[in-house]
Amino acid sequence: MYTIGQVSKATGLPVSTLRYYDKEGLFPHLERKGYVRKFSDTELEEVKIIECLKRSGLAIKDIRQFFQWVSEGSSTYEKRRELFARQKEVIQQKIESLEKTMAMLEFKCWYYDKALQDGNENELHQMLPDKLPEEIQKIYDKAHE
Amino acid sequence: MYTIGQVSKATGLPVSTLRYYDKEGLFPHLERKGYVRKFSDTELEEVKIIECLKRSGLAIKDIRQFFQWVSEGSSTYEKRRELFARQKEVIQQKIESLEKTMAMLEFKCWYYDKALQDGNENELHQMLPDKLPEEIQKIYDKAHE
DNA sequence: ATACAACCTAAAGCTAACTTTAAGTCAACG
DNA sequence: CGTTGACTTAAAGTTAGCTTTAGGTTGTAT
Numbered sequence A, B: 001m002y003t004i005g006q007v008s009k010a011t012g013l014p015v016s017t018l019r020y021y022d023k024e025g026l027f028p029h030l031e032r033k034g035y036v037r038k039f040s041d042t043e044l045e046e047v048k049i050i051e052c053l054k055r056s057g058l059a060i061k062d063i064r065q066f067f068q069w070v071s072e073g074s075s076t077y078e079k080r081r082e083l084f085a086r087q088k089e090v091i092q093q094k095i096e097s098l099e100k101t102m103a104m105l106e107f108k109c110w111y112y113d114k115a116l117q118d119g120n121e122n123e124l125h126q127m128l129p130d131k132l133p134e135e136i137q138k139i140y141d142k143a144h145e
Numbered sequence C: 001a002t003a004c005a006a007c008c009t010a011a012a013g014c015t016a017a018c019t020t021t022a023a024g025t026c027a028a029c030g
Numbered sequence D: 001c002g003t004t005g006a007c008t009t010a011a012a013g014t015t016a017g018c019t020t021t022a023g024g025t026t027g028t029a030t
Helices: A005-009 A017-024 A041-055 A058-120 A122-127 A136-141 B004-011 B015-023 B041-055 B060-071 B075-118 B122-127 B134-143
Strands: A031-033 A036-039 B032-033 B036-038
Touching: A005 A041, A017 A136, A036 B122, A041 A058, A058 A122, A058 A136, A058 B032, A058 B041, A058 B075, B004 B015, B004 B041, B036 B122, B041 B060, B075 B122
Parallel strands: none
Antiparallel strands: A031 A036, B032 B036
């Protein structure tokens, strides 16, 4: 059993955030000893799930919905599986988007490296948009897909 | 030369967002014909940079700072290169975080597949946290790093 | 006993990035 | 000539996800 302060240290989330999550119903089985919250390993694992679903772009109310399904038992296995399958696709798209973003940033790094060497952007302007060195052209094209 | 409506269609950004970006100073060279904005290819490329920097987590005021540097000329090449290098690291971390997220989602999909097959979570509970099938264990461990 | 730290609540406040609203300008078509 | 549609502004409104505030309770150490 952990206090909210211990959970805060263990997870890196501020105490105020943990209280907010509780108020939003994200710890449906959280116990109290008097007025004090008593967190268990269940809640520590729930924090991991919350952060996972948050990173995948789910809103708090949809995360609450998930925990609602959990407390409804085996009849909601399918719904839960579908939720995770959907979020897998969301994350896949996010990763692909970030890889394009990365290509743009790599291109820009190369661009300013060259601009610094040349002291100006004259040559660069002549190379754009399709006369870049082969490897750079690939990156540029990926960034501008 | 394009109207704001054409740029909206070309970029997928709402007209109101383009106006907002303009108000925030993200199109420092945008021209007007009377009171009407006239976008050029410069601004189309700027939209790509804005979206790239936004995806990397930069705030609007920092994007404006970048365009400020651009308009200051070659003396800011280094600052600009460093900005992009920094954001490359940010994106790299985001990708790694999403890959961990993906591992969690994959584990959860496997978990509920099995729960559906078994009709309950009894076997699953006995497997956790370190007696999972080899491949699944790897994924689980990655998700819980 | 008293002070201190760590817990609590309800409610108000904050922030970024838009979006909406209300009121107006202008060019072109029928 | 008048109405339609695409443009304009300034300012107010929206949203999620916290965070802060003000005031209160409890347990432990000196």
